[in-house]
Amino acid sequence: MIELSLALVVIAPLLSAVLAGASQNCRVAEFGNLAASAVCFAASLWLVVHVEDSATYLGDYVLFDALGAWTLVCTCTVYLLASIYAVGYMRLLREEEARLPGFYALFSLFAATMISGPLMNNIGVYWIAIELTTLVSTFLVGFERGRESIEAAWKYIIVVSAGISLALLGTVLFYWAGSLVLGPTYAMTWETLRHAAPRMNPALTQMAFLLVLVGYGTKAGLAPMHTWLPDAHSEGPAPVSAMLSGALLNTAMLGVARFLTVMDAASGSRLPRTVLVAFGAFSLLVAALFIVRQQGIKRLMAYSSVEHMGVLALGIGFGGPLAIAAVLYHMLNHSLNKSLMFFGSGNVMRAYGTKDIGAIRGVWGRFPVTGSLWMAGAVAITGAPPFGLFLSELALMRAGFATPNAWAVIVLLALLIVIFIGFLNHFRSMYFGAPGDAACAPAGKSVDISTWMTMPMWLAILPVFVLGVWWPQGLWHFFEGVAADLSGGAR
Template sequence: MVASDLPPLLLLSPLVFALVIFAMPTSGRSARLIELLHLVSIVGTLVLALTTVGYVLSHGTLVTFGDWLMVDPLAAIFVGLIGVVGCLTGFYSIGYIRHDVAHGELTAVKQKLYYGFFNLFLFTMLLVVTANNIVMMWVGIEATTLGSAFLVGIYGKGTSLEAAWKYLIICSVGVAFGLYGTVLTFANASASIDPHQAVLWTSILAHAQDLDPTLVKIAFVFVLIGFGTKAGIFPMHAWLPDAHSEAPSPVSGLLSGVLLKCGLFVIIRYYAVTMKAIGPEFPQSILLVLGVLTVAVSAFLVFVQHDFKRKLAYHSIEHVGLIVIGLGVGGPLGIAAALLHTINHSFTKALLFCGSGNVLQKYGTRDLRSVKGILRTAPVTGLFIMAGALALAGFPPFNVFVSEFMVFAAGLDAGYPKLMILVALLFTITVAALVDIIAHSVLGKAPENMEKSDSSWLSLAPMGVLLALIMVFGVAMPRPVGDILRQATGIVMDQGHATATATPIEHVAAKK
């Protein structure tokens, strides 16, 4: 196998398995075979994703399929996230879906559809982050909506179907604005370069200074509205709390951990073009305003939520806002902080949504007013949820603390002290909401009639791996991750594959 085969194989792996699972019979005897196919698919996708990332780290950007597919260091970050989070939530799905089938929540037919759409969802997200063709990038984002909407509404209840339709309609309308931005960018680039090249992001970036500045601004606004809808940026976030709360918990982890980041990935691609074409002031100003508004709205809404998964959904919106603020602050530290926070939030939120699944199956409800004493009734799950909540709140030595500190340091270094103080005050509200979960739901008094029993190892094992990743990234981030973050930051700032030999923290220290 040659290196150029990696991106096509990465895409084909989940797609082929999804089609095979859809074609499987729905008899009870085939359930274990479907699970096996699903397991082979997610492990194969993980191996191919990590192999692709490793190649990019050691040899540089991978371009294939007539330059339509590309994995550069920026894309490699998101390919790795999809592979890792997709595999772990996919593994968690096996125990979770077995429980739902055994208790009549899902039928054998829906079990098959779940695994088929799960793998199809992985394919659509991989298509987004490996696309060098901006039209294919848009098609991939639209396809993620179609693939995941069925997962959101798979239980067939009134609330889940309403959430699925709301998700489908809002994201389809929102992403239409992304299409306008895509078409404007293509038309703008076609005026100065060959139309066959004007559809490629690499060509557009190389000729960004030849683009019409007015059209660049209009296109960026359309892109921010369109793909910001998928990312959950205020005010395009209305679909997110419903979809995240009604979807099966492993799907919620995938939506929050990876799908939102795919929307951010496309925005970052256009952000790089816009900065090179007209300078950083315009895109960074818009991103800062939207980022702060996103954090502010979610901070006040998260505190009044009693549904565990809706509360986590609003936390997702808040942290997307923080990533957007990091991009808006700009500079090597701001961009590196935003990309690192993308990784850290993905692991943490996947852990907590899986934990919410264990709670739902144990207590039969997501209402935190009725969920008490998790640490006493399900000790391992309680420990995982408590660690995840502390991590999401930004306490050391967990990973989110590192990237949050970097975002605030970047903001202070860029001359936004008042803005960073405001964001820090808003974050205290969400920290209080997370501490409340720990104090009452995790450490509270358990119901007297509830037996002490935890979820199966199939559910706990992937959560243990996620917690290990959270701890590792909080204590000693792996060197390859630091290398690829530097290279990706250089791509966004159009400085080749590395911004400098210094780390982002060292960069700030040197300036001071």
């Protein structure tokens, strides 16, 4: 049954892509994608419930473990929510209707590449899966064919490809270090590297890790390698932005976590974890500075993604059962919450005909349902109670104080306060600012915010609230298992 579920979760979006490309019918394409996302979500839930010990398939090329299963759940959840939202949102782009089958084909392929990444057991094949996500999503970022979207797509593929090239170089160095111990030919699996790591050359493995950290950190949006992220997230269609932020970044961060386990086995050096914590703290600093002064709605959400990837980097760098539990809890809540925020941004942008925060006023009065859900999401995404991100960040700070990198907890706390004030100040102006505050506020378009565009917002905010008031005990046991797989944290 596990083999069948693993096959379904990858094959369903591939079949959806083929169906969209072959039919060239908008309705067939959108509902085919919606059905594929539902199948992926159901299969991922079954997998995460039934995961026990790590297992490999297809000649050790496919790895099924608790960490990969959890990442799959996050990815498939965002895929389902974004697919529901896309039905309503993409129908608003009437001038692009003839191109919608192509959009859904690419959208399904993008999901398939992200789903494949966490299942790759070979470090070289994992790199290929991450590179494929870049190639497919570039066309989605530039889908609307505006000058800004085309520029964002080019910037995205150039910056991320440069980073991924460094990750490839680091992968080659890891293979070279292993070849000095295991011989010129061996299987490049995560487990093989972990077993060989204590006998590898320490200088070579540390150099290799720094390269893969910068490479996959670029893909994950860690500062200062984040420069592609604000443009790509702000210029792509809202469903694509949700997928980029809520799913893709997790897939890249998973690679960093897996390589860190190799470094833990290689030596007792704290350098890899300290560097990762430093990247996390710097990402929070950059996000705070740009969030306070931001002027575009979706760019505001993009810098929030930089912030939360910084939080994940801190947790992974801290290590230990509590920190890993906080990271995984944060990962799911961020995926849900950030999807909601991009959905709300898409609704407001279409209604007001602008991305400029200064030109948007009276959101609550004009759209009571969307406005209420979006505001709740804004409070939640800043880490305020009673939502899930508050619990995960609180647990992460508790874990961080018990590590040699406790200084980063002080940085985290200070910057979270700055981000809370800056982020909600933008929402204050959009919700309660006087109409005259906007220099040239447009009259706004008559846009039907359909149920397709509000339902996924409900489906996102409800679990974020529930997970904020109740941390299921079963999840804690699951997270303990993941922490054990990741070598129990820092030394």
